[in-house]
Amino acid sequence: MTEEETIYRLAAIRRTYLVGDEAVHALNGVDLTISEREFIAVVGSSGSGKSTLMHVLGFMDSPTDGRMWFEGEEVSNISRVHRAHLRATRIGFIFQAFNLLPKISVLQNVVLPLSYGRKRVADTNELGMQVLRRVGMEHRHMHRPGQLSGGERQRVAIARALINNPRLILADEPTGNLDSKNRDRIMELFTSLLDEGITLAVVTHDTQVAAYAQRHINMQDGCIVEDFRQ
Ligand SMILES: Nc1ncnc2c1ncn2[C@@H]1O[C@H](COP(=O)(O)OP(=O)(O)O)[C@@H](O)[C@H]1O
Numbered sequence: 515m516t517e518e519e520t521i522y523r524l525a526a527i528r529r530t531y532l533v534g535d536e537a538v539h540a541l542n543g544v545d546l547t548i549s550e551r552e553f554i555a556v557v558g559s560s561g562s563g564k565s566t567l568m569h570v571l572g573f574m575d576s577p578t579d580g581r582m583w584f585e586g587e588e589v590s591n592i593s594r595v596h597r598a599h600l601r602a603t604r605i606g607f608i609f610q611a612f613n614l615l616p617k618i619s620v621l622q623n624v625v626l627p628l629s630y631g632r633k634r635v636a637d638t639n640e641l642g643m644q645v646l647r648r649v650g651m652e653h654r655h656m657h658r659p660g661q662l663s664g665g666e667r668q669r670v671a672i673a674r675a676l677i678n679n680p681r682l683i684l685a686d687e688p689t690g691n692l693d694s695k696n697r698d699r700i701m702e703l704f705t706s707l708l709d710e711g712i713t714l715a716v717v718t719h720d721t722q723v724a725a726y727a728q729r730h731i732n733m734q735d736g737c738i739v740e741d742f743r744q
C-alpha cells in the first residue's frame with residue numbers, strides 16, 4: 515500500500531435512466547479516484563449528475579455500466595445484500611433535508627443505523643451518546659427532531675452518519691437549509707472529521723462551502739469536466 519490509500523476507484527461509470535423512450539445519461543463515463551482523508555467538493559449545475567454520483571458511491575444506486583472498486587474490492591456487480599451491508603456499515607450519508615424520523619428521539623435516530631449492520635453492539639445508547647458528544651448535541655438526546663433548529667438537526671444527522679464509524683462520508687447539499695453561521699459550524703465539524711481519518715465528499719452550490727475542501731470536482735452533463743486540488 516502506498517502512503518495515500520485509495521478508497522474508491524471508478525472507471526467509465528455510467529448511470530442511464532430510461533424515461534419513456536428517452537435515455538437520460540445521469541452519469542456518462544465517470545473516472546474518479548478518491549484517496550484516504552480527502553475532502554472533496556462536488557460542484558456543477560442542477561441536473562449535472564452530482565446526486566447520482568453520491569448515490570452510486572454510497573451503494574444506494576448501481577451503475578448501468580463501468581467498473582468500480584471500494585477499498586480494493588471490486589464492487590461493480592455485487593449482490594443487493596452485499597451492497598446493503600456496505601451501505602450500512604462503511605458509508606455515512608448526510609442529506610439536505612436531514613431525513614431524521616420525527617416520532618423518535620434524537621438518540622433513537624442516531625443509533626438506528628446500528629440495527630442494519632451485522633455487528634452486535636453491546637451498549638448502543640452509550641455509543642449514541644458518544645457520537646452526539648462529538649457533534650455537541652448530547653444535551654438534546656431526549657428531544658424529537660421537530661424540537662430542534664435546522665443546524666441542530668444537521669448535527670444530529672452527522673452523528674447518525676458517524677455511528678457505524680464509516681470510512682467515507684457523503685453529503686448532498688448538507689448546508690442547503692442552513693444560515694451562514696450554522697453552515698460554518700457544520701463545515702468546521704466536517705473539517706475535524708478529516709483529522710480522525712474520515713474521507714469526505716460534499717455536494718454544494720455554495721462557494722463558501724467548497725472553499726473548505728482541498729479538492730474540487732466540477733460536473734457537467736454526467737461527466738467530470740474539472741478536477742483540481744487547491
Ligand atoms: N430516477 C430518475 N429517473 C430519471 N431520471 C433521473 C432520475 N434521477 C436523476 N435523473 C436525471 O439524471 C440527471 C442527473 O440528476 P442528478 O444526479 O439528480 O443531478 P444533480 O444532483 O446534479 O442536480 C438529471 O437530468 C435528472 O433529471
Ligand SMILES: [Mg+2]
Pocket residue numbers: 564565566686
Ligand atoms: Mg442533486
